[in-house]
Amino acid sequence: MKAQGKLVAPVADWETKRRWVDYAFREFEKVGYAVNSTSTVVRDPAKVKFLYREGLFSGADLLSVGVASFGHINGVHYQNQADFAPYLDKVNAGGLPIFRAYPTQPDERYIREFMLMLKLGANSRSQFKAKFGTDPLEQFAAPLALLQDWGCLTVDGDRLVLTRDALLQVDRLLMEFFKPEHRVTKHA
Structure with a gap:
């Protein structure tokens, strides 16, 4: 090159x-x-757990450490300074190196968790109903119906399961779940 x-x-x-x-x-x-x-x-999904990923995806409080890293604490989604110099300036001054923060609403936390968990290939309807009070089939009726129509998703009892093809392009498909004001194309 x-x-x-x-x-x-x-x-x-x-x-x-x-x-x-x-x-x-x-x-x-x-x-x-x-x-x-x-x-x-x-090798064995029953034995191997990615605790950080599962915690991050399921809405656990995570303190971000490092340049440009994302955190989520008490419903506030935030990102640290994206460049090293401003990051260090904030830390050396005794402050937090936060660049931007967004306090999320309960419906946004439901959307966020549902979308992130879909990146694992399947979601449990009962798990989301227990945590958020509504069945995802009701909460996300339109986008889930669309994914089913496209042949990307099946309902298998309690599980909403993505096809392999859908899993490989999940970031593009997740746009269907975004609130209108958050629909900005980044991934295809």
């Missing part, structure tokens, strides 16, 4: 990236691994 005078490496398009990840998943499955999220496989 440098010899060609280019500063930016060519990047694969989303379809190519999804094809590569699907291929990798299938190869891992051939040797006994199970896909347990958009980007991870494990």
Whole structure:
């Protein structure tokens, strides 16, 4: 690249990236691994837990440490300073290096958790009903019906299950759950 005078490496398009990840998943499955999220496989899902990810996705309070890191405390979603110098300036002055913060409403916390947990491939209806008071099939009737119509989601008793194809493009599909004021295309 440098010899060609280019500063930016060519990047694969989303379809190519999804094809590569699907291929990798299938190869891992051939040797006994199970896909347990958009980007991870494990040998035994009953024994292996990603506690940080599960805590983050399920709304646990997490204090962010480090440049540009995200945290979530008592319903406030925040991000630290994105550049090192402002981060250090805040810390050295005895302050918190927070760049931006957004106090979330209960419905936004439901949406956030539901979407993040879908990145694991399936959600439990009863778990969400117990925590938020409504069945996701009611709360998200329109987007879930759309995903079903597209062949991306099935309802299997208590579980809302994404297909492999849907899991590979989940960030794009999750846009359907966003509130109108939060719909800004970033991932495809």
